[in-house]
Amino acid sequence: MSRDIDVLVLGGAGVDTIVYVPELPLPYADSYMIDSGIRTRAGQTGDFVAVGLSALGMNTHHLDLLGADPEGELVRALHRDRGIALTAVPQPAGTKRAVNLVGPDSRRLSLYDTSRAHADDRIPPDTLRPLAEASRHVHVSITHPCAHALPLLRETGAGLSTDLHDWDGENPYHEPFALAADVVFLSAAALTDPERTLRDIAGRGRAEVVVATAGAEGAYLLADDRLTHIPPVTPPAPVIDSNGAGDAFAAAFLFGRLTGEPPHRCALYGAVAGAHACTVPSTETDAITRDALLARVADERRRTGRPGPPTVP
Incomplete structure (x- = not known):
């Protein structure tokens, strides 16, 4: 079976309206003046993962x-602008x-x-199966229709990953x-x-690797039954907001995994990409490139003594 697609990203397409507010939680007031503007742009979790993977050279x-x-x-x-293949199943309720x-x-x-979803929403199997069978890996968003796709995805033999976001x-x-x-x-x-929680996921499920990101505190990696703390990476510019940092982490981690890196190296890739994302305004979409990622990982190795990346094919 030919698997020409590196990663199929399932779900998580949508549009966000970004509002920079003076504080959170936002105290009640009749109105606020938003000098920075209120902007609507494409990009929810699946979009950001797809953009991140594509910027790293993955066929997505x-x-x-x-x-x-x-x-x-x-x-x-x-x-279209990023050259990422998109299969859009019609949604009468509208885009998320x-x-x-x-x-x-x-x-x-x-x-x-x-309101942009219905309980009976499904990804048609005759659309999903051939794409999954052509993919080395499928990253699954936790949007409603994707839950029903999990059994079919396991049948295809593709590797699976998901992001549970702020699960309790x-x-x-x-x-x-x-x-x-x-993953x-x-x-x-x-x-x-x-x-x-990480050990519970690995113990009851199929996960070979479980990663909990912790913002400025780094991340926790469970692999080979060993829990490791992954230190944070200093962002290359001032932190603007954290929107998309988790998606950037996941994309870079999967890039590492699909290019043969061990879990700890993958987590370092993720930390570097997540730090980069924190320097990008929510109103923009600017994923780290493959060359920039590898260069910053090499810099991090020199600065901290962490293991650096081998040559990536």
């Missing part, structure tokens, strides 16, 4: 439901959208419009994703005991 294909609306056109234009409030300390509060370790919605994937990403923000 994105599959999701999209509406025949202006928001859907923004998503299509993003992929959200409002992100970003505070001065770079924290984000996201408001998701759940208890919400049952996330469990099918956590237990089906070979699991999540944020440590809502975890009282990250190690327990």
